[in-house]
Structure formats: structure tokens, C-alpha cells
Amino acid sequence: MVKVVNAEKEDIKQWLVLAAKVEKLFGPMVDDPLFVQTLERNIREGRAFCIRENDGFPGEQLLGGILISTKNAPSYKIGWLAVSEQARNKGVASALMKHVLEHFQSPAEVSVVTFGEDAKGGLPARRLYEKFGFAPQEEPVPNGPEGGSRQLFKLIMN
Template identity: 65%
Template sequence: MKVASATMDDLKGWLELASEVEYLFGPMVNDPKFIQALEKNINQDSAYCVRENDGLPGSKLLGGILFSASNAPKYKIGWLSVSSKARNKGIATALVGHVLRLITVPSEVVVITFGDDIPDGQPARKLYQKFGFIPLDELIPNGPEGGSRQKFKLDCLKEPTFVKFGF
């Protein structure tokens, strides 16, 4: 499985991914702001994806991540999703591992993910914790669907240990 930089040819695949998780994230597919943010990340080479069978741009997407390095050494994972048919196959792990290998140290990486009260958000919480992210007590407004959110942070003072384990 190969993590690749997304291109504009992948835009349709990103919107298909988004349609699967709108019940968790709120409306995205028809939201011009989401589409603009996606296009901006693609143009800035900060959108990464895994394509079915490691295909060419425009192939079906199995997963995608948006990653901001604009405030380095403070980084942000802005969005992560894996297609329902491709879950539990290591795709999210590959995507998060890929972007964490892009950071310079020392640094910090933050992500806002689902609160502990969202059952479908538990896999995301566990994924970030596997990489060493720590949940913070900082209050975050509820998501557009009404569910709670929580900020997680990873402090990287040296090369992250996960690199040694092949994540």
C-alpha cells in the first residue's frame, strides 16, 4: 500500500470518501468551503491518499488525510477518513505515519477528533493514541452533527519511535 500526494484528478474520490462520513463530520460534499479547503490542500501538496491497488490519480480512494505544516514546528492533521470497505487494513496507520514522517523535530502535532461519547469515533481515538497522541482537557465545540470533540496532541522532541517500528 502506497501513500501518495493527491492530485485534482482525485477530487471525485475525496468527495466519495467524505460522503461516507458526513454523518460524523457534518455536510461536506456540497459545502463549497470544504471543496475549497480540499483543493487548496491538493494544490499545496498537503493532501495525501491511498488509492485502490496503488492506482493512478483518479483511481478509487481507500483513504485520505489533510495535513498542515504552515505553522511548523506546530503541525495539524485537519481531516482523516478511510473508506468503509477498506477499514482495519492499516490504511489510517499508513496515512498518519506518512505525515508524521514529514515533520521536523522538535515539534508538536495536533488533531481534533471525536469525543469519547461517539462510538463510531473510537477507532480514530485509538489510532491517534497508538501513535502517542495525548487527549487534552481543552474544551472544543461540538461537531456539526452535535457530537463532542476532543483535541489530541503529540509532542515530538526527537524522531518519533513509531518510525523504528515501520508505521
């Protein structure tokens, strides 16, 4: 069983370690001041959640993390979700998703931009969102910073 907790400022270094490991899928983040500022703001405002290795203390290695936006509630966004390679297929992403979805009050709409069908490395993310009831949308979304296609997914919570 994994424990989802609010990220703390002591987690920023490990969050950036995790981000570095997924940059090939997401594009540059660690050296992007906007990403770092967004991460810091989400942590400060209680919209960053993580799972630490062995349910460790703040600042210990992260197995996964998720950032959400609640400013347009009841329209919510999942802004970022990543799981370390060694923790994949072990329920980390599902635990993070379940945790944040329980934070959103129904009725609500939750959106996330994820990888397009042609992005091989993005298939697990697409399957995760579909498992939680998200449906792919037709509206166009710009390609990711690494050049890969993206697609908007939405979940309607009643």
C-alpha cells in the first residue's frame, strides 16, 4: 500500500530528480524556471501530492507526483503526473489519481492533456486516464515541448 501525501518544500529537490527522469517524454523541465515556479507554488498552495519511497519523510526519494489546478472549480485540471521507472505498474499512478479525484467536489469536470495515440511512451498514461473514466476529446491541443502529439481527456463527475 502506498501513501499519498501533500508535497512539502523539502520535496522540491527530489521532485526535480523525478522530472529529470521523465524529460524524454515531457520535454525540458528541470532547467525551466516556469516549471520550478509552478511546482513551488503548487506545493505552497497544497495542490502538489506525492508518494515517497517507503512512505519516507519530506525530502526522500519520490515514487511519483501529481500537480492539480483548482482555481476554476468545479472545472479542475491535472497539470502534471509522473511515476519513477522503478515504481511503474505498482499502483503509484492509480493511488495519486484516486487521491486527487477524491479532492474534487461533484458535480465537476476534470481535464488533462496527455500524450497522443502516436506517442509510444505515453500509452500507459492514456490507459490510466481511461481506467478512471476520462474520455479523449477531439479539440486540438498543441504538441508537447519535445515535439510529440498531445490529446485532451475529460472526466465528468456527477
